[in-house]
Amino acid sequence: MRAYILRRLILAVPTVIGATLLVFVLMAATPGGIGGSLRGDGDSGLVSSTASAAARREYLNERYGLESPVLVQYGRWLAGVLPVKFGGPLGVVGVGGPDLGRSMQNDRPVVTILAERVPVSLGLNVAALLVVCLIAIPSGALAGLRAGGWWDRLSSAAWLLLWSVPIVWAGAMVLHLLAGQSAVFAGWWGESGGRAVFPIGGIRSSDAGEWASFWPGSDAGGRWRRGLALDTLWHVCLPVVCLAYADIAILARMTRSATVDGAGADHVRTAVAKGLSPGAVARRHVLRPSLVAIITLLASSMGGLIAGSVIVESVFDLPGMGRLVMEAIQAGDRELLLGTVLLLTVLNVGAMLIADVLYARLDPRVELR
Amino acid sequence: MPGCRILSMGLALAVSVGGVIGVAVGLAQPPASGVQEARTTWARPGVAVVTSKPLGFANDPSKEPGFKAGGMFTELLSGVPDTLNPLTARKGVERRAEGLVMQPLARYDPMTLELRGILASAWQIDPAGLWMRVKLNERATFSDGKPVTAEDVRFSLKDLYANPKVMKPGSAIDLSELKSVEVLAGEVVELTFSEKRLTNTIGVLTSIAIFPKHIYSGMSPEELTKSTGFLVGSGPFMMKGLGTDPKNLGGQWVPGTTEIVLTRNENYWGPKPPLDAVRFVAVADAGARLKRFGEPDVDAMIPDADQFQKVSGDKELLKTVSPLAVTSANSLWMGIAWQCGGKGGGTGPTTPFASQDVRRAMAILIDGNEVIRTIFSGVGSPITGPGNPRLRWYDTSLAAPTGPVEEAKKLLASAGWKDRDGDGTVENEAGQPFAFEFIYENRESFTKLGEYLTARCRAVGVRCTGTGLSGTELTARLKARTFDAATVGAAGAMDWNPEMSWHSKSAAGEGRNYWQWKSGAADALIDAGSAELDITMREATWKKLHGVIASEQPVTFIRVSPSLMLVKQTVGNVTKTRTGVLTEEFFKMAEPAAAK
Numbered sequence A: 001m002r003a004y005i006l007r008r009l010i011l012a013v014p015t016v017i018g019a020t021l022l023v024f025v026l027m028a029a030t031p032g033g034i035g036g037s038l039r040g041d042g043d044s045g046l047v048s049s050t051a052s053a054a055a056r057r058e059y060l061n062e063r064y065g066l067e068s069p070v071l072v073q074y075g076r077w078l079a080g081v082l083p084v085k086f087g088g089p090l091g092v093v094g095v096g097g098p099d100l101g102r103s104m105q106n107d108r109p110v111v112t113i114l115a116e117r118v119p120v121s122l123g124l125n126v127a128a129l130l131v132v133c134l135i136a137i138p139s140g141a142l143a144g145l146r147a148g149g150w151w152d153r154l155s156s157a158a159w160l161l162l163w164s165v166p167i168v169w170a171g172a173m174v175l176h177l178l179a180g181q182s183a184v185f186a187g188w189w190g191e192s193g194g195r196a197v198f199p200i201g202g203i204r205s206s207d208a209g210e211w212a213s214f215w216p217g218s219d220a221g222g223r224w225r226r227g228l229a230l231d232t233l234w235h236v237c238l239p240v241v242c243l244a245y246a247d248i249a250i251l252a253r254m255t256r257s258a259t260v261d262g263a264g265a266d267h268v269r270t271a272v273a274k275g276l277s278p279g280a281v282a283r284r285h286v287l288r289p290s291l292v293a294i295i296t297l298l299a300s301s302m303g304g305l306i307a308g309s310v311i312v313e314s315v316f317d318l319p320g321m322g323r324l325v326m327e328a329i330q331a332g333d334r335e336l337l338l339g340t341v342l343l344l345t346v347l348n349v350g351a352m353l354i355a356d357v358l359y360a361r362l363d364p365r366v367e368l369r
Numbered sequence B: 001m002p003g004c005r006i007l008s009m010g011l012a013l014a015v016s017v018g019g020v021i022g023v024a025v026g027l028a029q030p031p032a033s034g035v036q037e038a039r040t041t042w043a044r045p046g047v048a049v050v051t052s053k054p055l056g057f058a059n060d061p062s063k064e065p066g067f068k069a070g071g072m073f074t075e076l077l078s079g080v081p082d083t084l085n086p087l088t089a090r091k092g093v094e095r096r097a098e099g100l101v102m103q104p105l106a107r108y109d110p111m112t113l114e115l116r117g118i119l120a121s122a123w124q125i126d127p128a129g130l131w132m133r134v135k136l137n138e139r140a141t142f143s144d145g146k147p148v149t150a151e152d153v154r155f156s157l158k159d160l161y162a163n164p165k166v167m168k169p170g171s172a173i174d175l176s177e178l179k180s181v182e183v184l185a186g187e188v189v190e191l192t193f194s195e196k197r198l199t200n201t202i203g204v205l206t207s208i209a210i211f212p213k214h215i216y217s218g219m220s221p222e223e224l225t226k227s228t229g230f231l232v233g234s235g236p237f238m239m240k241g242l243g244t245d246p247k248n249l250g251g252q253w254v255p256g257t258t259e260i261v262l263t264r265n266e267n268y269w270g271p272k273p274p275l276d277a278v279r280f281v282a283v284a285d286a287g288a289r290l291k292r293f294g295e296p297d298v299d300a301m302i303p304d305a306d307q308f309q310k311v312s313g314d315k316e317l318l319k320t321v322s323p324l325a326v327t328s329a330n331s332l333w334m335g336i337a338w339q340c341g342g343k344g345g346g347t348g349p350t351t352p353f354a355s356q357d358v359r360r361a362m363a364i365l366i367d368g369n370e371v372i373r374t375i376f377s378g379v380g381s382p383i384t385g386p387g388n389p390r391l392r393w394y395d396t397s398l399a400a401p402t403g404p405v406e407e408a409k410k411l412l413a414s415a416g417w418k419d420r421d422g423d424g425t426v427e428n429e430a431g432q433p434f435a436f437e438f439i440y441e442n443r444e445s446f447t448k449l450g451e452y453l454t455a456r457c458r459a460v461g462v463r464c465t466g467t468g469l470s471g472t473e474l475t476a477r478l479k480a481r482t483f484d485a486a487t488v489g490a491a492g493a494m495d496w497n498p499e500m501s502w503h504s505k506s507a508a509g510e511g512r513n514y515w516q517w518k519s520g521a522a523d524a525l526i527d528a529g530s531a532e533l534d535i536t537m538r539e540a541t542w543k544k545l546h547g548v549i550a551s552e553q554p555v556t557f558i559r560v561s562p563s564l565m566l567v568k569q570t571v572g573n574v575t576k577t578r579t580g581v582l583t584e585e586f587f588k589m590a591e592p593a594a595a596k
Helices: A002-029 A050-064 A070-081 A110-145 A150-164 A167-178 A227-263 A266-274 A278-306 A310-315 A321-331 A334-362 B002-028 B092-101 B150-161 B198-207 B221-226 B286-293 B305-312 B356-365 B368-374 B405-414 B444-458 B471-480 B520-531 B535-552
Strands: A084-086 A092-095 B049-051 B072-077 B106-108 B115-117 B120-125 B131-136 B178-184 B188-193 B237-239 B259-264 B277-282 B321-326 B332-338 B435-441 B463-469 B485-491 B555-561 B563-568
Touching (some): A002 A070, A110 A150, A110 A227, A110 A278, A110 A321, A167 A227, A167 A310, A227 A310, B072 B286, B092 B237, B368 B555, B444 B463
Parallel strands (some): B435 B463
Antiparallel strands (some): B131 B188, B237 B259, B332 B485
């Protein structure tokens, strides 16, 4: 096992380099190329001459090396990211932290930008994952245990319907029906003037900064305040629903299949023959083995927890990783895009390794070599 | 006789005294115009001084029906700002707060476009363009109550905008030709320049925000450039909750915060705005923005063209929302550029559009009014040059080339393009068919424009192929000059600088004359106008240049697109001016007003 893990970790290095290099080369090949938005900047204000424009081009080239060959640019970025720093007469200067550089668009450290966006996507995806697990696993297991029954047929149709709904349409519909004071169901419970069932977008209310409390309660003036925790939860309800509904269908379907396979296994027949109750057979001999595949599937999806959904983040105006990646691609922001891809690749590679190890742990029939 | 002597002496005395009194009264009279000979002590002798009436409200809100002071105005921004720092801002949305919190020395009058002093009360400009003297407005103060001084102007110009450690080369503000800034007695500042250029004088007056030295001098260049929301100025509003201690930037706006809140500056030295506060909320997605606009706490938004049309056609919505289409001096113009030079630049193969007759033929085929009506849903106005009628240099007497299709055919024939083999396509003498590629940004309206042009060209035997590209790809091909015909556009400008786009020396390299148009007449006018510092004379030259461009048609201008805005009718004094709408003059009404 240790040798396997070590081998996978070593292989992770060329995997990460390969992924970032591929993205970088593709970005360089697109029209506009790297730093396209910088070089195509509208020259507003006092830029009055070709001399000024030439000065800007020279500055951008010197600062970002935009006119260096693609591989040289990548090499410079990689040298900054590696923990081993090269240079000097001996070649190796020392060890240092990875430097992801500064965003070309706004000259802010990439690490700072990622630190702002990752929690948003992480929070949304974790919440969505919890919802998915709480709904999909029990309903899929029940459908599998009662294969062919009314619940199996009804839930299968429901999952197919959910899976078929495009996320763009789903987002627009929930906004129209439930979000804001102008929503169809605003003030449904009789509040005059239309109370918002859910907010339209954002992570928290505009006056949240004035609240002192994290938990709900009354403020100094006696007015009830949601508190930051409840306010954030209120804001992410609809985005989480949009993120989760398709995955509920997929995971429920998979759970059903695993349960059906498990229920037909020889050891289950033996357990029944031994005289165990249906409930005990289901819990110990059907569901537990079928969860192995599900848990490893969930473990492998951990890497995607910080990857954002562009559509959901756009529709609900959430500053997450999905929109960040889109912005970086559109601007040709080399540092930002590579930093994001690096982070996502590292997490995905790690998640895959954890999933494989977990699978081997849970299923003694599996041996990692 | 003694009586006669007394009488004559008395008359002489009366005349003398009367003459002295008359001279004194004459000297005390104010000048008829804003320009006077330099009799003031601060000004250099022999050079005219421009004095300026203080710029007040363009339209006094207190005189409007339903006026009520107080309340907060909320506008949705169409993009997410990364910074509010005037020294590093690049996007339009990043300058919204700056326009209300900070002020320049002068501004264009929103109604007349005359240059009016804000922090400056008078100025002198060297006819040779190498120096400028500015007298400050003694009433002007920053939001902390401290007066705006000449030292603040010197600090802003020399230590900030002209400091290479603060402003990166080729930034939007270029003061590389500023030689010195000297503080003189009486709150006067004198600037000297190494080159005669309008951007060095008028540009400094109108484009530089004046920073308070006593607040910002404590910041290092790195702190200045890294600061994203530490905005302190002399404007009618100030950043909410922001202190004035540069060592404690905790209260400043930071990227990722989608709201920018400004409160009224109670120390404002000018006419106080009626609003208590102004709030900008960034909502990047257009659909989400329109949905958010429906909330009662939002007052205005910038819609896209489809949203604007939808609201304009909705009778229910029109009861509470006013759609505004404001053509201001800075409104965007759009047209089709014809490649006049070699493709790829330099000695590349020429296109048929190298011929002026061919370009004029194309201009006849394109009916701007029809395009606006059928493709742009009637939004916009036809134009004949790189600007719009709001601009004083724009020649409104010019008309776009028009005529029947036969007229276009005749022009093509005179350029050597005839249907020589009867296949319906015109060919040149070498037998090559007239076929070209029209590139545009991949949008529905431009795709329709491509289809329109293709159909019109077919009528005269020309084959046009439309190709939609991404914005960056289109820009790349424009810069590389690898196109036959392309959509182009830019913002209008009061201080038009045609050198970058219309001079022959800009046809290569960093210049934006992507269509490689070279005209001796245009070059001469541009050189003359660029050297002219008198605005009236300069505008007269630009008017002539407009005529040359309209005649030679390197670009067929189609429309100027107004700035679109949706404003709820609970906002009062939404006046359309030649510079746009003025947020600082809005007020919140108790009852909605009828749509204007």
